[in-house]
Amino acid sequence: MSEPVNKPSGTQSKTEPRRDRGDVIGGGVLWLAKWALCIVAIAAGAWVLGTIIGQLWVIILPVALAVVVTTILWPLTRWLTGRKVPPALAATITLVGFLGLLGGVIALIVPSVADQAPELADKSTDGVNQIRDWIQGPPLNIRDEQLDSAVDAIVARLQSSGAQIANGVFSGVSTATSVLITVFLLLVLVFFFLKDGTRLLPWIGRVFGNPSGRHIETVLERVWATLGGFIRTQAIVSMVDAVLIGSALFILDVPLALVLSVITFVGGFVPMVGAFVAGALAVLVALVGNGFTTALIVLCVVLAVQQLEGNVLQPVLQSRSMELHAVVVLLAVTAGGSLYGITGAFLAVPVVAMVAVVVRYCGEQIDAATEPEVDDAADADPGAVPEPDAR
Secondary structure: OOOOOOHHHOOOOOOOOHHHHHHHHHHHHHHHHHHHHHHHHHHHHHHHHHHHHHHHHHHHHHHHHOOOHHHHHHHHHHHHHHOOOOHHHHEEEEEHHHHHHHHHHHHHHHHHHHHHHHHHHHHHHHHHHHHHHHHHHOOOOOOHHHHHHHHHHHHHHHHHHHHHHHHHHOHHHHHHHHHHHHHHHHHHHHHHHHHHHHHHHHHHHHHHOOOHHHHHHHHHHHHHHHHHHHHHHHHHHHHHHHHHHHHHHHOOOOHHHHHHHHHHHHHHOOOOOOHHHHHHHHHHHHHHHHOOHHHHHHHHEEEEHHHHHHHHHHHHHHHHHOOHHHHHHHHHHHHHHHHHHHHHHHHHHHHHHHHHHHHHHHHHHHHHHHHOOOHHHHHHHOOOOOOOOOO
């Protein structure tokens, strides 16, 4: 029979006094109140920042668009400056070439739209009549009276909104003026960004000094790389979508095939939403212009291309450039579109990607500040025997 082991008197456990229940609850409430106050302060700061952005949107929008356009044109400018071309001349050549290419695309699309618009309008009327006949037949069996009441309701709604429509028409002059000013400012900013882009970051670093300038310069370099990767990735994905879907539209002789291909390419820069809208428009035009069978084939092609994009191209390319989850991308596009319309939906993902870069950099700095210090000698050779003191 084994004897019980006696614990040394010096190692006997001491019972700690129990904390009062009210103290524990009060500490938890104080902790929650502190973080709630911090969240309220952050929300207030975000609201103030959003208000400032709204007031300065006429300036912020051209700058944001200029940065996006500069990321597209910068490789050509960098190549020209690498061939000993002066920066101002390289920026001019790049910008003029971009405007020429853009004007050529518009000149190529407009005649096609003008030539096929009357035919498309006639077929649209036929398509509406076909849809009306289909609705009146089985299985829906909707009567003429119900259709007429629906049409009358739509007409009444339009008539009641006549004043708003008129106001929108008369305000179009100021809107067009604002667009012209934005485009002019955009081109000027793009020129200077291309010309002096390599000197902006060092200048910002000198303005803010150390260590703030060093951090800001590093973050902006990473933001620029991420934004450039996003634009290049979206351009590749959009080009693949436009070529595949456009080829199917040309083969099937769908009206406005070239225009739909360009819309597919542009829509690809608004992730998820843009591809869906462009595909739906292609199917609708095929239905109106060529009938149900062609529309069904176009729908199958669009779905196949979108599956290729979502399962192959986007994961492989965007995971390297942005490292953003699909849910984050969808929520960003929805929020940007609801706040700032089409422009907000276009700029939502680049903005979120840049915010993610800042968050990751802050995390790196926090990790570097919280890691324990390691002895260099022990880390170099843990099994080394220390040398005796020479003294």
